[in-house]
Amino acid sequence: MVTNNKESNKRSSISSKFNQSLLTLFLVLVLILIPIVYYLTKTQVLAQANKELTLLVDMVKSVRNVVREDTRPHFTPKGEFFPVVVSSTVMAKTVAEKFARVRPEYYIKIFSDNPLNADDYPDELEKELLQRFRQNKELKSVVETGVIRGQQYLLSSAPATVKKGCLLCHGDPARAPLAISKKYGTQSGYGWTVGNVIGGSAVGVPLENINAIAVERTLYALLALAFIFGVLYVYINTTVRRNIISPIREIAEKAKKISRGDLGNALETDRDDEIGELSNSFEMMRRSFISLVRRIKANNTA
Numbered sequence: 001m002v003t004n005n006k007e008s009n010k011r012s013s014i015s016s017k018f019n020q021s022l023l024t025l026f027l028v029l030v031l032i033l034i035p036i037v038y039y040l041t042k043t044q045v046l047a048q049a050n051k052e053l054t055l056l057v058d059m060v061k062s063v064r065n066v067v068r069e070d071t072r073p074h075f076t077p078k079g080e081f082f083p084v085v086v087s088s089t090v091m092a093k094t095v096a097e098k099f100a101r102v103r104p105e106y107y108i109k110i111f112s113d114n115p116l117n118a119d120d121y122p123d124e125l126e127k128e129l130l131q132r133f134r135q136n137k138e139l140k141s142v143v144e145t146g147v148i149r150g151q152q153y154l155l156s157s158a159p160a161t162v163k164k165g166c167l168l169c170h171g172d173p174a175r176a177p178l179a180i181s182k183k184y185g186t187q188s189g190y191g192w193t194v195g196n197v198i199g200g201s202a203v204g205v206p207l208e209n210i211n212a213i214a215v216e217r218t219l220y221a222l223l224a225l226a227f228i229f230g231v232l233y234v235y236i237n238t239t240v241r242r243n244i245i246s247p248i249r250e251i252a253e254k255a256k257k258i259s260r261g262d263l264g265n266a267l268e269t270d271r272d273d274e275i276g277e278l279s280n281s282f283e284m285m286r287r288s289f290i291s292l293v294r295r296i297k298a299n300n301t302a
């Protein structure tokens with residue numbers, strides 16, 4: 001029994017070596033796969049968000065241009081200061097509000113820390129941006145990821161710099177159009193100075209959860225890899241058993257018989273590979289043994 005056990009251990013060693021290399025290869029591939037899937041997912045999600053973001057930013061710019069190029073030149077000479085047709089910011093805000101009704105997942109905000117409308121007060125991230133725009137006047141826009149109210153966005157923001165025309169509504173509250181001072185009061189949103197960065201705009205596209213998608217994709221990739229390796233495992237093991245282990249065992253059995261003096265079993269093979277060579281060598285040895293034995297016997301009888 002003991003020798004049998006040893007033998008079976010030895011017998012399985014070729015396939016277990018194959019299996020070990022297969023397992024190592026599998027683990028190496030898994031280790032390579034995880035960072036690659038994560039990297040590709042991240043690049044793809046960001047590229048997708050970036051595409052949407054430029055689209056949205058350009059749309060907001062175009063909306064502002066409607067006021068600058070079309071409605072303001074038409075209404076201002078007539079002394080009409082209805083904000084939505086005179087201020088591109090108000091137009092952009094109005095469009096953003098209506099857009100939010102149909103697409104609440106997108107983020108469009110025009111903010112100032114001295115606002116007419118208290119809703120436009122910047123939140124944490126926007127305060128930080130405002131500070132950066134004030135410190136660096138060269139900074140014309142920033143695109144980065146950020147969290148607002150628990151949601152991760154890809155955000156594009158730009159500073160709002162006070163120009164002379166803004167003072168019509170944001171200058172001296174006593175001289176502001178009545179519609180404005182009536183609606184927003186006279187406390188906040190006035191006294192802006194030309195050239196100052198008074199606020200900014202932020203346009204955000206929701207970012208899908210990169211980690212969750214990466215984990216899901218990695219799982220699928222692992223499943224596919226495990227399936228491929230499973231098939232490979234079965235295939236290699238049956239092939240190794242059929243073509244290497246069984247014939248070697250057969251040769252070993254016959255070699256054992258020869259060693260016990262049983263010379264009657266010919267080793268026949270039609271293989272022309274290494275196993276065939278081994279089998280043929282044994283067969284030659286067996287025949288040499290037979291003739292040797294015959295010669296010895298003849299010598300003895302003579």
Ligand code: HEC
Nearest residue numbers: 083086087089110111112115116117120160166169189199
């Ligand atoms: C015709 C009046 C008018 C003019 C001119 C005007 N604005 Fe405004 N602006 C408003 C009104 C009204 C609001 C508030 C809209 C709302 O209800 O949210 C506003 C809001 C803003 C806000 C958001 C913060 C806040 O005050 O609520 C920014 C930033 C802003 N304007 C920047 C500008 C800049 C920069 C200019 C000049 C390039 C300008 N505005 C010119 C009327 C005007």
